[in-house]
Each structure stands twice: as C-alpha cells, then as structure tokens.
Amino acid sequence: MTQLPNLLRPRVEVPMSTSTIHSRALYNPNTVRGTFPKPNRPAAQNPTAEYKTLTRGEHISAESRVDDILKGAPLTSIPLENVNQVIITLKERKRQATLAGNYHLSQQIVDLIQKINSIVIQRKHAQMKSQEIKALEIQLQQAENSLKKTIEQWNQKVTDFNRTQSSSARRLERTQLTRLQDNDSRPIDELPSSYLKPSPALLDLRERERHLVLTKRYDEATALHKEGNKMEKIEELEKKRIFLQTQKRQRQQLLAAQDRDVAGFKERWMRSADKLNQTMDAEVAQQQKIVDNIRKKLEDAKKEAL
Structure with missing residues (x-):
C-alpha cells in the first residue's frame, strides 16, 4: 500500500468490493454526485468560550443541575453561588438545541434563563434588604x-x-x-x-x-x-x-x-x-x-x- 498521510489512511484502508470498484470506474461527477445520501452530522461540538472556562467539577455539577431543571426541579433550588455556572451551561444547551433544530427546547431554555435571572434579582434584592435590615x-x-x-x-x-x-x-x-x-x-x-x-x-x-x-x-x-x-x-x-x-x-x-x-x-x-x-x-x-x-x-x- 502506498504510504499516505495519517489523516487519509482510514479512508484508504477500508476494503472495497468489485462492484464498488466498478462503480467508481464508471463515476461521472456530473450525473452521479447528487445520488449519494448526505450523512447525519451531529451538532457542532465547539462550546462557547464561557462554557470552556468552567472546571471539570463545575461542568459535572452544572450539567446535573440543568438536567434536574429541565426535568422540572424548582429554580429556587439553585444556590446563588452556582447560578452563573448553571446559566452558562443552559446557554450551551440552547446553542446545541438550536443547531439540532430543537427550537422548542431552545425557547424553553431562554424562558428558564429569564426566570433564573429574575429569581437572582429577587434574591439579591432580598439579600440587600436583609443586610439593610440588619444594619x-x-x-x-x-x-x-x-x-x-x-x-x-x-x-x-x-x-x-x-x-x-x-x-x-x-x-x-x-x-x-x-x-x-x-x-x-x-x-x-x-x-x-x-x-x-x-x-x-x-x-x-x-x-x-x-x-x-x-x-x-x-x-x-x-x-x-x-x-x-x-x-x-x-x-x-x-x-x-x-x-x-x-x-x-x-x-x-x-x-x-x-x-x-x-x-x-x-x-x-x-x-x-x-x-x-x-x-x-x-x-x-x-x-x-x-x-x-x-x-x-x-x-x-x-x-x-x-
């Protein structure tokens, strides 16, 4: 076998049948190119820069909380210190859902993020009021x-x-x-x-x-x-x-x-x-x-x- 670059080797080493070889010999780019079905490509696997900043432990914790939220867990169960990680993870889930064409899930996540932000504002307001009351x-x-x-x-x-x-x-x-x-x-x-x-x-x-x-x-x-x-x-x-x-x-x-x-x-x-x-x-x-x-x-x- 002719020595090929490593990136091309997997394609070349796949065994071909006689019929396949025959078909390739008769290949006409003007008539045959559109007859092959396009592969189902997965959603892009390039997460957002924010998502990349999370540590492995933060990924695991945030993903688990997002799964629970999408299953109906109350948003108030999110600790205030973990809200930012959860929102980053939700944005990544929305990006993936949008790329996959699941716009219903994208809208659901957008609504969840808005509700979480509203809860965060309420919590911060309550926290400020609590501090004000104590003072x-x-x-x-x-x-x-x-x-x-x-x-x-x-x-x-x-x-x-x-x-x-x-x-x-x-x-x-x-x-x-x-x-x-x-x-x-x-x-x-x-x-x-x-x-x-x-x-x-x-x-x-x-x-x-x-x-x-x-x-x-x-x-x-x-x-x-x-x-x-x-x-x-x-x-x-x-x-x-x-x-x-x-x-x-x-x-x-x-x-x-x-x-x-x-x-x-x-x-x-x-x-x-x-x-x-x-x-x-x-x-x-x-x-x-x-x-x-x-x-x-x-x-x-x-x-x-x-």
Whole structure:
C-alpha cells in the first residue's frame, strides 16, 4: 500500500468490493454526485468560550443541575453561588438545541434563563434588604443606647442641680434665721443709751430743782422733784414705746428684705432650671428623633422585604 498521510489512511484502508470498484470506474461527477445520501452530522461540538472556562467539577455539577431543571426541579433550588455556572451551561444547551433544530427546547431554555435571572434579582434584592435590615437594627440599638445614656446623664445633672439648689436654700434659710434671731434677742426692757437722754424740759426742771435746793427752798424743790420724777416716768414710757415701735418696724423691714432675698433666690434658680430643662429637652428630643427615624426606616425596610 502506498504510504499516505495519517489523516487519509482510514479512508484508504477500508476494503472495497468489485462492484464498488466498478462503480467508481464508471463515476461521472456530473450525473452521479447528487445520488449519494448526505450523512447525519451531529451538532457542532465547539462550546462557547464561557462554557470552556468552567472546571471539570463545575461542568459535572452544572450539567446535573440543568438536567434536574429541565426535568422540572424548582429554580429556587439553585444556590446563588452556582447560578452563573448553571446559566452558562443552559446557554450551551440552547446553542446545541438550536443547531439540532430543537427550537422548542431552545425557547424553553431562554424562558428558564429569564426566570433564573429574575429569581437572582429577587434574591439579591432580598439579600440587600436583609443586610439593610440588619444594619438598621444595629443602628437602632446604638441610637436607643445613646438615647438611654443621654437620659441617664441628664437625670444625674437634674439630681445634682436639685441637690445644689436645696443646699443653697438651706444655707439661705439658716442665714436669715440667724439674722432674725439676732434682731429678736435684743432686750426690750433695757433701752439703748440713745434713748436714755432726758428731754430739754426735764433738764430745765431738774436745773430749777437744783437751784431751789441751793437756795434752801426745800418745799419748792420737793414739789419740783416730784414733778420731775413724774415727767421722767412719762418720758421713759414714751421712749420705750418709740423703741418698741422702732424694733417692730426694723423687724418688719428685715422680714421684707428676707422675703426679697428669697424671691430673688427663687427667680435665679428658676431661670437656671428653665435653661437646664430647655437644654435637656432639646438634646433628648434630638436623640429621640434619631431613634424614631431609624425605627421608621426599619419598619419600611421590613415591609419591602415581605
């Protein structure tokens, strides 16, 4: 046998019958070429570039899943991490079906791919919502903790404020009580020296009495002495009355001054308390607003995830 290239050898080595040789000898390309039936060629065996990138293990797994899907297995059974491999394999199956003329299967695969993509989008959306919900839950917990901490801090500030105010009030009360006691402790039976000075009339009478004694006019001096004693008692009573009135007026003035001090004390502390409450309310309201906003976002996210 003549030496031929390896690619041609299988055809040459096939034994031929006499009739076949005879037929070949009578072969006329213009009359005989169309009489031989064309072989049934299989679908092209050149898979897509994507399909070629799959490993052997990925091929086996994806082909098995595609077989199950084509038999009616639910599309939701495909793990998210294997979806891309399954779609690549389905596209390869569609290519083969189209080449083989099985357009019904091609359309079925196209519909399956669309459904899988839709499921993937839904899964990714659900996954994103799940992550969003988890993030919002963490934010809500942090915001609630911050709100709780803010309230606790302000409660402590209010407690300290009230304690300081009470201490200041007690100190003011003690000071005022001491001053009032000092005022009331002065004896009212003993007149101050400023009230002991006799009147000019009494001094004149005593001077006349002394002159009568010096002139030995004792009877007249005795009468003036009695009159002077009477006048002295009257003046003493009048001075005591004036002293008591002065004491009473001074006590009333002291009480009025203390009342003004108390009113001023209350006003100052009320202003401080109002300022403290306004600042506290603003900070707590701000923290509460943050909590409410996050809670609303979380509720909306959970509704969208349903």
